[in-house]
Amino acid sequence: xxxxxxxxxxxxxxxxxxxxxxxxxxxxxxxxxxxxxxxxxxxxxxxxxxxxxxxxxxxxxxxxxxxxxxxxxxxxxxxxxxxxxxxxxxxxxxxxxxxxxxxxxxxxxxxxxxxxxxxxxxxxxxxxxxxxxxxxxxxxxxxxxxxxxxxxxxxxxxxxxxxxxxxxxxxxxxxxxxxxxxxxxxxxxxxxxxxxxxxxxxxxxxxxxxxxxxxxxxxxxxxxxxxxxxxxxxxxxxxxxxxxxxxxxxxxxxxxxxxxxxxxxxxxxxxxxxxxxxxxxxxxxxxxxxxxxxxxxxxxxxxxxxxxxxxxxxxxxxxxxxxxxxxxxxxxxxxxxxxxxxxxxxxxxxxxxxxxxxxxxxxxxxxxxxxxxxxxxxxxxxxxxxxxxxxxxxxxxxxxxxxxxxxxxxxxxxxxxxxxxxxxxxxxxxxxxxxxxxxxxxxxxxxxxxxxxxxxxxxxxxxxxxxxx
Amino acid sequence: xxxxxxxxxxxxxxxxxxxxxxxxxxxxxxxxxxxxxxxxxxxxxxxxxxxxxxxxxxxxxxxxxxxxxxxxxxxxxxxxxxxxxxxxxxxxxxxxxxxxxxxxxxxxxxxxxxxxxxxxxxxxxxxxxxxxxxxxxxxxxxxxxxxxxxxxxxxxxxxxxxxxxxxxxxxxxxxxxxxxxxxxxxxxxxxxxxxxxxxxxxxxxxxxxxxxxxxxxxxxxxxxxxxxxxxxxxxxxxxxxxxxxxxxxxxxxxxxxxxxxxxxxxxxxxxxxxxxxxxxxxxxxxxxxxxxxxxxxxxxxxxxxxxxxxxxxxxx
Numbered sequence: 001x002x003x004x005x006x007x008x009x010x011x012x013x014x015x016x017x018x019x020x021x022x023x024x025x026x027x028x029x030x031x032x033x034x035x036x037x038x039x040x041x042x043x044x045x046x047x048x049x050x051x052x053x054x055x056x057x058x059x060x061x062x063x064x065x066x067x068x069x070x071x072x073x074x075x076x077x078x079x080x081x082x083x084x085x086x087x088x089x090x091x092x093x094x095x096x097x098x099x100x101x102x103x104x105x106x107x108x109x110x111x112x113x114x115x116x117x118x119x120x121x122x123x124x125x126x127x128x129x130x131x132x133x134x135x136x137x138x139x140x141x142x143x144x145x146x147x148x149x150x151x152x153x154x155x156x157x158x159x160x161x162x163x164x165x166x167x168x169x170x171x172x173x174x175x176x177x178x179x180x181x182x183x184x185x186x187x188x189x190x191x192x193x194x195x196x197x198x199x200x201x202x203x204x205x206x207x208x209x210x211x212x213x214x215x216x217x218x219x220x221x222x223x224x225x226x227x228x229x230x231x232x233x234x235x236x237x238x239x240x241x242x243x244x245x246x247x248x249x250x251x252x253x254x255x256x257x258x259x260x261x262x263x264x265x266x267x268x269x270x271x272x273x274x275x276x277x278x279x280x281x282x283x284x285x286x287x288x289x290x291x292x293x294x295x296x297x298x299x300x301x302x303x304x305x306x307x308x309x310x311x312x313x314x315x316x317x318x319x320x321x322x323x324x325x326x327x328x329x330x331x332x333x334x335x336x337x338x339x340x341x342x343x344x345x346x347x348x349x350x351x352x353x354x355x356x357x358x359x360x361x362x363x364x365x366x367x368x369x370x371x372x373x374x375x376x377x378x379x380x381x382x383x384x385x386x387x388x389x390x391x392x393x394x395x396x397x398x399x400x401x402x403x404x405x406x407x408x409x410x411x412x413x414x415x416x417x418x419x420x421x422x423x424x425x426x427x428x429x430x431x432x433x434x435x436x437x438x439x440x441x442x443x444x445x446x447x448x449x450x451x452x453x454x455x456x457x458x459x460x461x462x463x464x465x466x467x468x469x
Numbered sequence: 470x471x472x473x474x475x476x477x478x479x480x481x482x483x484x485x486x487x488x489x490x491x492x493x494x495x496x497x498x499x500x501x502x503x504x505x506x507x508x509x510x511x512x513x514x515x516x517x518x519x520x521x522x523x524x525x526x527x528x529x530x531x532x533x534x535x536x537x538x539x540x541x542x543x544x545x546x547x548x549x550x551x552x553x554x555x556x557x558x559x560x561x562x563x564x565x566x567x568x569x570x571x572x573x574x575x576x577x578x579x580x581x582x583x584x585x586x587x588x589x590x591x592x593x594x595x596x597x598x599x600x601x602x603x604x605x606x607x608x609x610x611x612x613x614x615x616x617x618x619x620x621x622x623x624x625x626x627x628x629x630x631x632x633x634x635x636x637x638x639x640x641x642x643x644x645x646x647x648x649x650x651x652x653x654x655x656x657x658x659x660x661x662x663x664x665x666x667x668x669x670x671x672x673x674x675x676x677x678x679x680x681x682x683x684x685x686x687x688x689x690x691x692x693x694x695x696x697x698x699x700x701x702x703x704x705x706x707x708x709x710x711x712x713x714x715x716x717x718x719x720x721x722x723x724x725x726x727x728x729x730x731x732x733x734x735x736x737x738x739x740x741x742x743x744x745x746x747x748x749x750x751x752x753x754x755x756x757x758x759x760x761x762x763x764x765x766x767x768x769x770x771x772x773x774x775x776x777x778x779x780x781x782x783x784x785x
Contacts, residue, residue: 237552241570467483
């Protein structure tokens, strides 16, 4: 056991110290962080003035939205359906709809847009509305106050009362206003999709693709490592100290740890870069604002009937959908399954990659044996689209049972909800399979690593399985 | 005292038998030559001794105990197909291989430092293996083979790739290891070094052991009672006076007179030859012709091949 640890340590350290590992570790997070940052920066940089239509049913905010370099506001005086049509006709960026509240002051707005609407607009609308409503409330309060004490002072304009002078007063409590901004994305007809399903798809697909890449990248590393030992002729020196099986397992586990380290570093570094960027450009990434807006997004505003929403699309900030969809997924099951299939799938394929490495003399000879490994993996990715459309069908079921495809297919299915017995069965099959695969690979490996200068056939590999140690 | 013995070891592969009931005994503190032509089964036997593979039949004993994995740490093996991780640093790698043999890190570092100095490669500790010449890599391999001070050392063609100076260094080191109590199994095609180093040999041909014993005994056994006589006179001039039953194998002009090779009848001795020739020719010298290991090797292997041919002809 001690010797396996030594092998694992060597495999791990020799790879982690490689230049390519360090370069990948740094480049990966930069690329991933760029995926988050670049769209935001681009949105910031676009200097085109965006046309925003305002339909104010309350009449409170007429002329309050001021044109700027970014937004040009146009007041409408139609009803909401007509306004939505004009949004298309006028090629507007967004439509701000302030519905007339049933009883009290305006407290909500809906931003309709064809694309994801920027946070800038939402926060601006929020600001203007909050200010105006507070001003109106303040006037009313002051009017009440003055009326009570000194009727002559009616002429005093509310503007002359500064917020500071009132802060201590109980009036302040009364005028405090919170505006809820809801954004709704208007999609072209026929393209309506359940957004929750979209998010689920994304998460499952992401997990599946991650496993696919992990198996391919690091499985191939196992294979290359075995070939390297054969080519450099060190293998006989080593197997005179450790059992070939120990050497093989040490390599597989060592490489797996390298992979996990890399992924962990990627996640941490990506978060780090994004965080640093947020700190550097707070206006683009104001976290506090984001959360406030999201809070607003997920709640239906007063005055908007619930049945109006699904017709046009559910509330639509992509992130908020993801957050909500994430809420519907069982996290425990998802994380546990991901780790299980991640490791199980890797062990199954890693063992096969090791066996291939042992059977050949150099990398070009691996082609003939790579086929049976790559085909099921690629098939699983190709099938993904189909599985997404029909996650509970018989094909989905069988592909998530076959151990060669189950690590990917099952991960795609899990966000849609998979019965526990199916999950358990699939995991049991995978476990049994990787035990068998590791055993078989061990037999092939043991014979193959000491075999030089010979093109091996499948028939011979089969015979190797039954050689006596 | 026998340190290692194999009893009727048989190893079969899919298409051929690599070892057929081979038995060998290796005396403690000896240098044991394992000889045989290519493909005879030497490497199979060595791999079995190292427990890289197991025999299909037969028993193996190390120090009179059944051979088990715990004996691995008492055996050092320098394979013919040997190499190092090219991208790894020399010192790191030597340390790793020593630790795999069960040497503690601290001990290993200390011993490696001593050996690296002895072999004059101490300056290479932090260099990558790929920067080393082949000879230097061989030195590193030799060092890691002996680092755990094993009782039994197995060298498969240890001198290939070394220049004559380093071959000498290695030979001295091997002899010193022997003096300090190690037993050495030595597999090679270089018969001169066998003669120089080995106490005992076993000759394997076609998966069978066809000859074994001490080098001295084998040589005596292969003596043909043949002598080289250096004498004055002319070509073939000794022929008339040879003792009964003796034959003249060859004769030729030497630097100083003639040299005649004479094979005596079994049972006679060189004194008879001398007394027969003495009255007729002047004798400058007389040497017994002892067969070299090379001769014995070729003779035995060829003989075995002919025997096998006869067998197959008979079978037909």
